[in-house]
Structures are given as C-alpha cells and as structure tokens.
Amino acid sequence: MAMSRANDAVAAALQEYAELFALDGGDAFRVRSYQRAAKAIAGHPEEVTPENVRAVPGVGEAIARKVEEFLRRGGFRQLDELRARVPEGVRRLVRVPSLGPKTALVLFHEYGIDSPEALAEAIRAGRLTGRKGFGPKTLANLLAGVEHLLEAGSQVHLGVATGLADRVAAALREAPGAGRVAVAGALRRGAETIAEVELLATAADPAALVAVLRGLPYLAEVAEEEPGTASARAADGPRVRLRVVPEESWGAALLAATGSAAHLARLRALAAERGWTLTGQGLYDGGRPLAAATEEEVYAALGMPWVPPELREDAGEVEAALRGGLPRLVTLEDLRGDLHTHTDLTDGVASLEEMVAAAARRGHAYYAVTDHAPDLVMQRMTLEKALAQRERLRRLQAARPGMRLLHGTELNIGPDGSVDWPAEILAGFDVCVASVHSHFTQSPAEMTRRLIAACENPEVHVIGHPTTRKIGKRPPVEADWDAVFRAAARTGTAMEIDSYPDRADLPSDLVRLARRHGVKFAIDSDAHAVPHLAFQRFGVGIARRAGLTPDDVINCWPPERLLAFLRRPGA
C-alpha cells in the first residue's frame, strides 16, 4: 500500500505545531487537540484535501483552515510565527527523556539554553546547580539523556528513511534522461536505523539528476563531489547520497553501494584468492573484465548464488552461499495474517469494521484484533467492552467466510510478570499478546524473571515488542535474553517482531539469538490505523536479516497449524 504523502506532511506539520505551541507555553488541551488531529490525519486512509479534511475526527474549523493553507503553500501562518519564536534546538530539547515542554521552557527563557548541546554544557559548568527543581539526580539524568541522544546522532528509523528514499527516487525517475534508480546501502539491507540514504542511478546526463536534488525543498547542502556523485542533508536527519554509474557496471556498483563493508571485504578476499580484483566497476582478472552488469553475474563468477541484501553482514552468509546452503528467507507474500492490531476502542484511530475491511484487502487468511487490556488505565478498557467487541467481530465474521477473524487482546505484563485478567477470562480470547508497558527500569534480574513468568503463563501466546525500545526515544530494557528465549522455546511462546518502524522489536540480532534457542516468531504490524497494516514489510526485513524461514514464523502457517499453536484447534 502506498503511503499518502500529503497526509504524512500535514500530520508532521501539525505535530511540529503542537510541540512548538507547548514550548511557547500554550494551553495543554489545545496542544492535545493538534496532536490528536495529526494522529488522525496520519492514519486516515484517504488522501486529505481541503474539501474532505473537516470530516476527519478531531479536525474542526480552526485546524481545517490551517491544513487548507498548508496544502496550498506548504506551511501556515501560525506555524511560521512559532518557528520564528522557538529555536529549532529548543524543540530538540524535548527529545531528551524526562525533559518535557515545561522544563524546556524554563531552560530556554531563564538560562538561554537553546539546544541539547547547550544543556550539557550548562550542567557541566554548574550553571543549573542549586536551581529549584534541578537536584543532583535530575541533572545527572538529564546529562545522561543528552549524551544518549547525541550518540544516536542523525540516525533515523526505517520508516522515515524509506519515506525519504521513496520520495527522492520518485523525483529522480522524473528527470530527463533518467534510467534506473535504485535504493542501496543499509536501507536495502533492511537495517533498523539509517544514517545515510544511498541511491544509485543510470542517466544519459548525470548533471540533470544532481539538478533534481538541488530542486527538492526538503534537501539542503546539496554538493556535487565529482561528476555524477552528490550528497545532501535531509531536513529532519539523515544524509542522502546519489551516485550515477554506467549501465554496463550496474551490478558491481549496486553490490558495492549496498555493502556491508564486511560482506564486501569477504568477497574481495575470495576474488584475491583467484588473483582477481573486485571494485565498484566490476570483477577483473588483471585488465580483463569477468562480470559487472548484474549482481547475479558477479556472485556467479565468485562461485555462489545471489545473496539477499539482508544477509550481507559477513555473519556466515558467504560460507552458506558457497556450499549452496542459503536459507529460503521469509517474504511479505508468505505472511498469511497479522496477530497484533488495534482499533478506536483503545488507542487506534480506525473502527473495527474499517480495520477488518483493510485486512481483507491485504488478502489475509486470518486477522487478530488485539486492543489494550484494563491495566493500562488510560485506555479505559473493560471486560464488558472487550466482550461487546467480540460479538461485533463474530458478526463481521459471518460476512467474511474467506478470512478467519481472531478476537485477541494485548495484555500488560505487570512488574511481577502477571497479566490483566484471570485464566478463565483469557481462555475466551483466540490470541493473547502480552507486552511490557510500564516499570521499564527494573533490574535485569527482575526484568528477566518478569518476562519468563509471562512466557510461563499458559494463556499467553506471544510476547509483544519484547525489548520495548523506541528508536531515538527509549533504550531497550535490560534482561538475560538467553534465559528469556530458553523459557519461550520451552513453553511454546512466540516472540514478536513488532514491525512498527520506531519499535522494530525484536531487533534482528536478538531474533537470531532467539532462533538458536528454537523460538518461533510472529511478524506483526501493531497497526493503530489502516495505513499501518503495511508496516509488516519492515518486520519481514528484520526477520530476513536474522535468516528466518516461513517455518519460523507462526503467521506464515496455515490457519489449522496456527490455531493448534494457539491451543484453539476448534476455533
């Protein structure tokens, strides 16, 4: 499913406005209004227009007018005014964990601190020591938070990088004389965080492509380093690099631009054993070219089949390829369903009916609705609401014989590993996902016991987003993952690969570890809106990086096998 770009841009502008409004001391309820509208527009399945935006829930007259102006000229007056009043670095301050708008306001207005860097300097220089509200522990936490933030640098998650790459690639394809355009680098390898979006192209006139980059409003510092090679910086983060190469060496160039450095080093060593050299131009025996036009030819000349980009990390894939033992990696088409999704009964933005219809359009054989459970109090879930939803789902099932609808829930794993409802209630759900949503800072020993206890609960089928990390916002929880995965394998509890791009959880290195323990996986969207159902592509990328096959993934299985795994064979 294609993302509707206008919606994403409008939502980003409203979200920025909400943040700036809060940082300018604006009323908290109005801040929430802008945030709610941004979330609703981002999750709205239709492309927003001046005519239909007023119908989006949470959008009233005032926001509709702002959206209208934004669609006309890419901005609105009130946003321009706030941008002029609140420096960009102050907005970055609230990315520091535990630092919210109120604190940022004090830091900026009373101390002139206008960036995370300036905050670190002020703390180190003792300028905040003794200030009411800033005790020694608070200062130490803030300093650690800033350092964590700056370490992450301009890395962005897959969702942001993919959106940026798609937009730039589409623009390049429109250029006169453009030939091929492909995404390479870490993004092609499916990495969960991206520092640089690398694009490769062929063109009759390389300068025309560089000119396209210069014309894109969301790229800055466009520099042509040599003819046909350019780099730029995207407005909100990563660098963009474009390389225009000759058609005849496309394969060698794509291989070189995709990496990883370690994988390429292995290939070069293999070439060297034969007295050959491998470069971005081709594979050569002295001056004689052996292969260059396609990646397949280059790999074949080195004695192996084409290696999927997600495996190119020098983690054993070269040896496996040489002996013909590459795994049959899971693909998006192998997925037969989704086992973790939300609706507007809790924090989703689409109704049950809309989500089910969208799932059917994706061709799923089964689809689970797993709204939040009561212990996450702000969601205001009750057993009565869950049972009423189950009845609605059963009625929808009658009209959709081609897709099995599963009524599930996303439980909360409490500090001691217990979950929201007793066993007799849980037994009424077709699928129970259990996730950590609180108490993130337990000791590793406590967190390990907690996750193992959840695995040992016979009603729990899947551990949702196991590390609970949020890329760029919250570090993963600390646990003895070997012990957790042993428990998961022993109890037949699947680990989730949550595909939501800022989660990407489990990350691929932990998937690899879990698989060695014999754990099975669920690749879920964790969708909170119709467009989010497409996030599963990111989870598939993580699974492929870990070498997973369809047999490792419970939602690749036929319905009967899945239901047996869920211990609901009669469902």
Added chain:
DNA sequence: GCCGTTTTCGGCCCGACTGTTTTCAGTCG
C-alpha cells in the same frame, strides 16, 4: 481547539513514578 446519549459551554484518557517537595509538578504510557 474539539466536541455533544451532559449538545454551544465546560469539560477534555487516568494514575503511577520520580525527584524533589515537606504537599507537588512534570513526565510518561
């Protein structure tokens, strides 16, 4: 700023945790 089975004003998702406070403000999910 949005919204209406409280319907054009007066509410707005609720409670725990943290570090600081000596009774609470800010942040988070």
